[in-house]
Amino acid sequence: MNYNWNWAVLLEEEYLQWLxxxxxxxxxxxxxxxxxxxxxGCLVGVGRTVPNRWIRLxxxxxxxxxxxxxxxxxxxxxxFAIPELVPDDIGRWMKRDMPNPEFVTAVVALGLYTAxxxxxxxxxxIETVPVGLKxxxxxxxxxxxxxxxxxxxxxxxxxxxxxMTSEFLTVFKNSSLALTIGLLELxxxxxxxxxxxxxxxxxxxxxxxxxxFIALIVTALMHxxxxxxxxxxxxxxxx
Amino acid sequence: xxxxxxISKWYGDFQxxxxxxxxxxxxxxxxxxxxxxxxxxxxxxxxxxxxxxQQGQIQVDGQEVTSKKTNLTALRSRIGMVFQHFxxxxxxxxxxxxxxxxxxxxxxxxxxxxxxxxxxxxxxxISEHINKHxxxxxxxQQQRVAIARSLAMDPIAMLFDEPTSxxxxxxxxxxxxxxxxxxxxxxxMMVVTxxxxxxxxxxxxxxxxxxxxxxxxxxxxxxxxxxxxxRARDFLSKILNH
Numbered sequence: 001m002n003y004n005w006n007w008a009v010l011l012e013e014e015y016l017q018w019l020x021x022x023x024x025x026x027x028x029x030x031x032x033x034x035x036x037x038x039x040x041g042c043l044v045g046v047g048r049t050v051p052n053r054w055i056r057l058x059x060x061x062x063x064x065x066x067x068x069x070x071x072x073x074x075x076x077x078x079x080f081a082i083p084e085l086v087p088d089d090i091g092r093w094m095k096r097d098m099p100n101p102e103f104v105t106a107v108v109a110l111g112l113y114t115a116x117x118x119x120x121x122x123x124x125x126i127e128t129v130p131v132g133l134k135x136x137x138x139x140x141x142x143x144x145x146x147x148x149x150x151x152x153x154x155x156x157x158x159x160x161x162x163x164m165t166s167e168f169l170t171v172f173k174n175s176s177l178a179l180t181i182g183l184l185e186l187x188x189x190x191x192x193x194x195x196x197x198x199x200x201x202x203x204x205x206x207x208x209x210x211x212x213f214i215a216l217i218v219t220a221l222m223h224x225x226x227x228x229x230x231x232x233x234x235x236x237x238x239x
Numbered sequence: 240x241x242x243x244x245x246i247s248k249w250y251g252d253f254q255x256x257x258x259x260x261x262x263x264x265x266x267x268x269x270x271x272x273x274x275x276x277x278x279x280x281x282x283x284x285x286x287x288x289x290x291x292x293q294q295g296q297i298q299v300d301g302q303e304v305t306s307k308k309t310n311l312t313a314l315r316s317r318i319g320m321v322f323q324h325f326x327x328x329x330x331x332x333x334x335x336x337x338x339x340x341x342x343x344x345x346x347x348x349x350x351x352x353x354x355x356x357x358x359x360x361x362x363x364x365i366s367e368h369i370n371k372h373x374x375x376x377x378x379x380q381q382q383r384v385a386i387a388r389s390l391a392m393d394p395i396a397m398l399f400d401e402p403t404s405x406x407x408x409x410x411x412x413x414x415x416x417x418x419x420x421x422x423x424x425x426x427x428m429m430v431v432t433x434x435x436x437x438x439x440x441x442x443x444x445x446x447x448x449x450x451x452x453x454x455x456x457x458x459x460x461x462x463x464x465x466x467x468x469x470r471a472r473d474f475l476s477k478i479l480n481h
Binding site for chain 2: 136139142150
């Protein structure tokens with residue numbers, strides 16, 4: 001293979017700035033999407049376990065809808081189709097006046113998609129809480145809301161920290177799909193550097209290393225959270 | 240205090256409770272016994288509405304458990320319940336286990352709840368473990384915490400669902416001692432148990448169940464001295480021989 005390695009290109013002012021800016025957008029999309037995913041996901045996940053069957057039905061439909069359509073398709077629907085489907089005024093605003101349309105769309109698409117996955121983790125967590133604890137809470141006069149608030153949710157959130165770590169990591173990786181609707185996040189910037197400099201290996205190696213670093217930081221933080229919230233002697237950890 | 244009138248319950252086609260009637264008067268201790276699968280635990284869970292019945296009526300302190308108009312959460316908060324597997328909240332310390340329902344259901348102040356909890360934990364003899372988590376305690380200790388947790392609500396009656404069945408033999412007595420003491424203080428109690436020694440010592444009446452029906456419901460001495468049914472005689476001969 002005849003290839004002129006030139007790692008220094010990454011440190012040239014312009015390209016380094018592109019990478020930094022890409023990293024900024026990646027982190028912003030992922031974190032904002034994660035906020036939506038956690039908020040909506042927790043509500044929907046809890047909704048799938050409540051006694052009211054209509055709430056359960058709506059939440060189940062949400063999960064099946066958002067979980068089963070490829071994220072890329074969802075991204076396109078939010079960006080290209082939704083502005084045409086909503087009332088004209090809103091559609092015009094979305095296309096013309098909405099600030100950072102690529103960013104907002106990516107956050108919404110990523111957030112609502114990830115929410116369906118978070119919801120399933122939350123539901124699984126709640127269903128893992130021993131049924132006897134719920135009986136005990138009920139027997140002591142706690143309402144359904146209080147039973148969730150003080151017993152079922154605190155226990156299930158601790159149980160699902162490990163699988164949630166995976167979801168949190170996935171959000172960062174999935175954020176790269178935002179490049180398809182024109183957001184210049186990390187992957188898009190690397191691609192752009194490759195096109196400008198013909199140093200594709202260097203550009204994508206840089207992106208890879210940055211993604212790995214993000215993942216390691218996230219994993220470490222979630223591990224700290226897991227340690228911090230562990231129940232002494234419960235679920236086999238840190239007894 | 241507790242009155243069950245002709246209650247029946249089905250799981251699908253299977254009838255778990257067949258036309259059961261029994262009463263527990265104020266200050267009485269009633270032991271419910273019988274072979275496994277006879278419906279004892281289901282019966283006691285119906286008393287505070289943890290299990291629904293399809294037929295019959297249940298009254299506690301004059302309130303209809305089976306009526307939709309009854310505020311069931313308010314009624315439940317006045318009936319203590321102790322479970323076979325303790326069901327202590329694993330993410331809370333012993334102290335928090337005792338304070339939660341006091342503060343959230345009875346709306347007691349933090350200070351009031353804590354002093355009540357400390358008093359009861361001392362009474363069941365585990366003051367030194369008050370800041371530990373349940374899984375750091377032995378089974379017997381956990382069950383005593385569970386009893387204290389129910390007592391913290393100042394219940395008008397206590398339900399015990401096989402409170403010693405999940406315990407190692409050497410821990411059974413420490414739990415029974417607490418229960419005997421409670422009985423002697425005049426607490427109204429309904430106890431599902433296989434501990435016939437406990438029944439003989441403190442029960443006013445014994446209810447014997449088999450296959451979902453109440454076969455005998457008699458004063459303790461009569462039940463042990465002269466069981467009427469063959470089924471009860473058979474049951475007693477099997478468990479008293481050892």
